[in-house]
Amino acid sequence: MGAAQVRISDGFWDSYIELVRETVIPYQWEALNDRIADAEPSYAIRNFRIAAGLEEGEYGGMVFQDSDVAKWLEAVGYSLANHPDADLEQTADEVIDLIALAQQEDGYLNTYFTVKAPGERWTNLYEAHELYCAGHMIEAAVAYYAATGKRKLLDVMCRFADYIERVFGREPGKLRGYDGHQEIELALVKLHKATGEERYLELAKYFVDERGAEPNFFAEECRQSVGLSIWTKQKLPVPSAGQLAYLQAHRPVREQDTAVGHSVRAVYMYAAMADLAGLTGDASLLAACRRLWANTTKKQMYITGGIGSTHHGEAFTFDYDLPNDTIYAETCASIGLIFFAQRMLQLEAKSDYADVLERALYNNVIGSMSQDGKHYFYVNPLEVWPKASQINPGRHHVKAVRQKWFGCSCCPPNVARLLSSLNDYIYTASAADNMIHTHLFIGSEASFALAAGKVAFIQQSNLPWEGRVSIEITEAPNEAFTLALRIPSWSRGKAALTINGSRTEYKVENGYAVICRVWTAGDVVVWEPELTAQLTAAHPEIRANAGKAAIERGPLVYCLEEVDNGNRIPSLSILTGTELQSTYDTGLLGGAVTITVEGRADNRNSWQSDTPYRPIENNEQPTSVTLRAVPYYLWGNRQPGEMTVWIRTAAVGV
Amino acid sequence: MGAAQVRISDGFWDSYIELVRETVIPYQWEALNDRIADAEPSYAIRNFRIAAGLEEGEYGGMVFQDSDVAKWLEAVGYSLANHPDADLEQTADEVIDLIALAQQEDGYLNTYFTVKAPGERWTNLYEAHELYCAGHMIEAAVAYYAATGKRKLLDVMCRFADYIERVFGREPGKLRGYDGHQEIELALVKLHKATGEERYLELAKYFVDERGAEPNFFAEECRQSVGLSIWTKQKLPVPSAGQLAYLQAHRPVREQDTAVGHSVRAVYMYAAMADLAGLTGDASLLAACRRLWANTTKKQMYITGGIGSTHHGEAFTFDYDLPNDTIYAETCASIGLIFFAQRMLQLEAKSDYADVLERALYNNVIGSMSQDGKHYFYVNPLEVWPKASQINPGRHHVKAVRQKWFGCSCCPPNVARLLSSLNDYIYTASAADNMIHTHLFIGSEASFALAAGKVAFIQQSNLPWEGRVSIEITEAPNEAFTLALRIPSWSRGKAALTINGSRTEYKVENGYAVICRVWTAGDVVVWEPELTAQLTAAHPEIRANAGKAAIERGPLVYCLEEVDNGNRIPSLSILTGTELQSTYDTGLLGGAVTITVEGRADNRNSWQSDTPYRPIENNEQPTSVTLRAVPYYLWGNRQPGEMTVWIRTAAVGV
Structure with a gap:
């Protein structure tokens, strides 16, 4: 891969990145310090202070509470990289000092086991998220080091990683285990890349390779466990095959072909597998990644890029089981899917990965955050009846209103770290091949070190509202290099290329328009994928969507809301075959394209409240209505x- | 009410009643004695043997396991009344001897508290079902006494009821409480009717009147409780308003207007309320019954007569929330709804009550039992995807295959006692008004003692397959009396009356054709409500059914099954406005009318398995198919x- 420098400057995304910087990160800092009124306390910073010996008290929050501090710090790192801020950096440095103080002599770092359960380290990997928290802090350390050049947290985490390497492994005397929640694997790959140390890569490989091997580590651990479950406070039973599938330890990763279990664990693991497949050239791992990608995104993914069909275990269920109303589609799971997509793009630049990445990003992920940056959906439903969410217990998990910081607050800091590092998701470059792929159409200044020399350009994008992108070369080597522009799935293959004002034919490779030539500064490429509102149907096996259509426009999925269309949304139908009218509405939440289309509303005038059922011929003709859809x-x-x-x-004429 | 003697002889129902007598009652007897291979043991008879001192051992099964023996015995009583069987009667007598042996000196009778928790009587009415079990045994005693004239169990239960009366009440020193699961109330009304004792009526009235009064008894009980919850084994928390609503104790019954909480508890209570309203002339209670009837049946009832929209608490949710796939619709709840309807018909003969009764009976209730009488649905869904039932935890409660005897086996014996007493649901008679209402069209010989004198007739019915009923008078007084024949809702008011061969006009009162005249033996009334297959729409507020239709034919609701229509049932649509073709299929499970109708199947030919979503215009035209529907x-x-x-x-032409 070529070293890339990318700075976003985009009409759509700038406000999100700003929101993260100016609101989300400060707000989350308040949350980590238990200073948000009416929200459940986090205890996260307090736990570190207690572990560091600066404060007396009891551990608070979930067993994985440390990871919230880590994710915040990681987001801060990305933010500082793109937008220096001395005050924020000082706050972060203080947190890092605190973290360093909380580290134990031998390198161990985890406030739960330091404060609440000393002596129980590594005794309950099945439940206790120790390596998960370590992984997040490693990611933070790498991000902060990359942004500031400051090594303190990186050194802390290298010491911890070194300690972990002494504890875990196949050698006699070592614990031949792995984490109950995958995360350390992808983090160790980052640590390897940041430090150049091969042993971190080897350790990541060990964790991935051991997972699901026989005899099953978790079965053994639970069998030998003397303690009680963190969650049930009862003796831990030996996990069943289904319980092992929950954490993807039911069989070796190379033998997995269907996405199962807790969806966040799954996609974090798949991302690490893809990392390792790329770095080691392991063909069987690559094959497994491709299979799991196909199953996840072609059979178990919502149109919004959400994954996880049930709140029971926040999990996948099975192919084509995608209920819209009892859905889970956790924000973190879509973020994990984006990580997986990014790794697959680094492995092989195929537009399908970027199509999914874009889908999850523009819909599930940013939809999870309120426009004020302070309220979040954990669950991202495709169908909501607020009264059912309130009263029907099977829908309680589906909220109709974004909530403040949660007790289990994984999602908000995950959104923050993704959005503040969004510049890392736009391009991949292959220095050796002298090739730069543009995956996302997000305005940015980018520079790349290719074998041919340095390349710099400015992307300008009108997405998601218009399908027009321009790339102006600002620096180019004398040798030829290749620009590859994604042909987004939503353009249905129709995308016009103009170079320096001349409409140009192009070659298509793996879903990208590839243009290889000698470029010179001042060259301007205009890329116009057709962006029109369209109706989308779902695969007939997806029973929940039978007889239905979704409105999409470019990367955006649309929805009908009660505020625009009245209540009883299910009584509405859309006329297929009529025109979808797109209008930019400046007044809508900062401006957005809304779509209007002719529809029908079931006629309720003649219904009495004491008649639940009646002959269908008593129904009056449906009323003609104009539906108004807004971006999801x-x-x-x-x-x-x-x-x-x-x-x-409904069809025209009915 | 006039004393009625009714014996069923009917082409449709005889086989059910025979099945109950010849298979269900013997099979359940085996189940109660833990002799069904591969089924969870019941322990129910064994508990009585232990309580009676005949066997050593530990209590087994649910806290309310006694009620299974009671319900079985009640069914036996009804069965013996209609079909004497010396062997069965002897078995029942032996069980009654056993029950009498298990009764304590003071009259108390409950094996859980005798065997497992002596000394804890009446300390946990919130959970422990003591009065519930008493109620079921009282119902059994009344039924057995009515069938055989044997008083032994009746005397046992009078002693228990007398003891209960000494324990409960408003007087100083008495426990001012009531049961956590309503049932004793309607049982005490039956005991009052069987014995003529006013005090049992008073006790029933006390339990109904006290329920939900302030200060709330259950809140107090849980506050003062020293024991642990039977279910959670933890200290019982003081119930919240929602928890009190679960057992309908959130407010006094006369102030309730919406069906809430556990649906079986609710309808058992409503039935008792209707009983008391009738016997005491309490107008406020009658008004509450009417309100609760209207809410239950007009806003919270499935088209099959099922009630209870969620498995969480087996409960009602809220108006028009009737999901078909995550439904509960417990068999027992529909049976309780039938009890409620029967009581309302006794109060006021309005056809709406009988319409609902018939709907629940012909669909939810008999659908719960397999054709072999040995397998049951507890949950009666309107939409099933077997794979989702297996794999999606939110659907685990919805079974695609009927199960053997359950651990909590309330439903099978409830079906048995309802079907073996079905003769009690066909008519009501008012002796003083010389009026006989025919609510159900079930072939039967019936006789009534009216003020005018004795009336006897034979009803013959071709239901549910044909809308033709004849009533031949076999005995009549010299004075006039009134026959009232229900005009079923499914006839849409079209029903032809023929008396002795002459088509006759009739007066309509409360949904019944009323014919008042002097009848003579040999008179023949032919009643032909129009019975045709039709499409039914649901109220637009029932979001789950938007854009859908159900097929009904007479009292029967129909359904599409995979075995007839291929898988992916949701991909099918029905053409409204085309003819529904009815055919009697002798080969279908003993013979039934099936319905065929033109439909459309979404075309899947061009879909690839790796394409979850695509432009709707890529969809090919749907295929024309013939749908085959079978009775639910x-x-x-x-x-x-x-x-x-x-x-x-779908509409014709689309």
């Missing part, structure tokens, strides 16, 4: 109400 | 597969 990512930002992405279809 | 009560008797009651609609 904006839903629930005005007033609570019903919402749906999938809309019943 | 027969579903799941051939091979497991997908099923739906509500079918997407």
Whole structure:
């Protein structure tokens, strides 16, 4: 890979990145310090202070509470890289000092086991998230080091990683285990890249290779356990095959072909597998990644890029089981899917990975955050009836209104770290091949060190509202290099290329327009993928969407909200074959394209409240209505109400 | 009410009643004695043997396990009344001897508290079902006494009821409480009617009147409780308002207007309220019954007569929340709804009550039992995807295949006692008004003692397959009396009356054709409500059924099964406006009318498995198919597969 420098400057994304910098990071800092009124306390910083000996008290929060500090610090790192801020950096330095103080003599670092359960280290990997927290802090250390050049946290985490390497492994006397929640694997790859140390790569490989091997480590651990479950406070039973599948330890990773279990664990693991496949050239691992990618994204993914069909275990269920109303589609899972997609793009630049990445980013992920940056959805439904969410217990997990910082607050800091590092997701470059792929159309200044020499350009993008992107070369070597521009799936293959004002034919490779030539500074490429509103159907095996259509426009999925269309959203149907009208509405939550289309509303005038069922011929003709759809990512930002992405279809003339 | 003697002889129902007598009652007897291979043991008879001192051992089964013996005995009573059987009667007598032996000196009778928790009587009415079990045994005693004239169990239960009366009440020194699961109330009304004792009526009235009064008894009980919860083994928390609503103790019954909480508890209570309203002339209680009836049946009832929209607490949720796939619709709840309807008919003969009664009986209730009488649905879904039931935890409660006797086996004996007493649900008679109402069209010989004198007639019925009923008078007084024949809702008010061969006009009162005249033996009334297959729409507020139709034919709801229509049932739609073709299929599970109708199947030919979503215009035209619908009560008797009651609609020409 070529070293890339990318700085975002984009009409759509700048405000998000700013929101993260100016609101989310400061707000989350307040949350980590238990200073948000009416929100559940985090205890996260306090736990570190207690572990560091600066404060007396009891451990608070979840067993994995440390990871919230780590994710915040990681987001801060990315933010500082793109936007220096001396005050924020000083706060972060203080947190890092605190973390260093909380580290134990031997390198161990985890406030739960330091404060609450000393002596129980590594005794409950099945539940206790020790390596998970370590992984997040390693990611923070790498990000902070990259941004500031400061090694303190990196050194702390190298010491911890070195200690972990002494504890875990196949050698006699070592614990032949791995974590209950995958995360350390991808973090160790980053640590390897940041430090150049091969042993961190080897350790990541060990964790991935051991997972699911027989005899099963977790079965043994639970069998030999003398302690009680962290969650049930009862003796830990030996996990069943289904319970092992929950954490993807039911069989070796290379033998897995279906996404199962807790969806965040799954995609974090797949991302690490892809990392390792790329770094080691392991063909069987690459094959497993491709299989798991295909199953996850072609059979178990919502149109919004959400994954996880049930709140029971926040998990995958099975192929094509994608209920819209009892959905889970956790924010973190879509972020993990983006990590996986990014790694696959680094392995092989195929537009399918970027299509999914873009889908998850523009819909599930940014939809999870309120426009004020202070409220979040954990669960991202495609259909909401607020009253059912309140009263029907099977829907309690589906909230109609974004919540403040959660007790288990994994999602908000995950959003922050993704958005503040978004510049890392736009391009991949192959220095040896002298090739730069543009995956996302996000305005940015970018520079790359290719074998041919340095390349710099400025991307300008009108996405998601218009399908027009320009790339102006600002620096180019004398030799030829290749620009590859993604042909997004939503353009249906229609994308016009103009170079220096001349419409140009192009070659297509793996879903990208590839243009190889000698470029010179001042060259301007205009890339116009066709971006029109369209109706989308779901695969017939997805029973939940039978007879329905979704509205999409470019990367955005749309939805109908009660505030625009009245209540009883399910009584509405959309006329297929009529025109979808797109209008930029400056007044809508900072401006957005809304879509209007002719529809029908079931006629309720003649229904009496004491008649639940009646002959269908008593039904009057449906009323003609104009449906107004708004981008899914904006839903629930005005007033609570019903919402749906999938809309019943009716044909013209009915 | 006039004393009625009714004996069923009916082409449709005889086989059910025979099945109960010849298979269900003997099979359940085996189950109660833990002799069913591969089924969870019941322990129920064994508990009585231990309590009676005949056997050593530990209590087994649920806290309310006694009620299974009671319900079985009640069914036996009804069965013996209609079909004497010396062997069965002897078995029952032996069980009654055993029960009498298990009764304590002071009259108390409950094996859980005798064997497992002596000394804890009446300390946990919130959870322990003591009065519930008492109620079921009282119902058994009344039924057995009515059938055989044998007083032994009746005397046992009078002694218990007398003891209960000494324990409970408003007087100083008495426990001012009531049961956590309503049932004793309606049982005490039956005991009052069987014995003529006013004090049992008073005790029933006390329990109904006290319920939900302030200060709340359960809140106090839990506050003062020293024991642990039977279910959680933890200290019982003081119940919240929502928890009190679960057992309908959130407010006084006369102030309740919405069906809430555990649906079986609710309808058992409503039935007792209706009983008391009738016997005491309490107008406020009658008004509450009407309100609760209207809410339950007009806003919270499935088209199959199922109630209870969620498995969480087996409970109602809220108006129009009737999901078909995550449904509960417990068999016992529909049976309780039938009890409620029967009481309302006794109060006021309005056809709406009988319409609902018939709907629940012909669909939810008999659909719960397999054709072999040995397998049951507890949950009666309107939409099933077997794979989701297996793999998606939110659907685990919805079974695609009927199960053997359950650990909590309330439903099978409830079906048995209802079907073996079905003769009690067909008519009501008012002796003073010389009026006989025919609510159900079930072939039967019936006789009534009216003020005018004795009336006897024979009803013959071709239901549910044909809308033709004849009533031949076999005995009549010299004075006039009134026959009232229900005009079923499914006839849409079209029903022809023929008396002795002459088509006759009739007066309509409360949904009944009323014919008052002097009848003579040999008079023949032919009643022909129009019975045709039709499509039914659901109220637009029932979001789950938007854009869908159900097929009904007479009292029967129909469904599409995979075995007839292929898998991916949701991909099918029905053409409204085309003819529904009814055919009697002798080969289908003992013979039934099936319905065929033109439909459309979404075309899947061009879909690739790696394309979850695509532009709707890529969809090919749907395929024309012939849908085959079978009566809902027969579903799941051939091979497991997908099923739906509500079918997407398409208009002709689309």
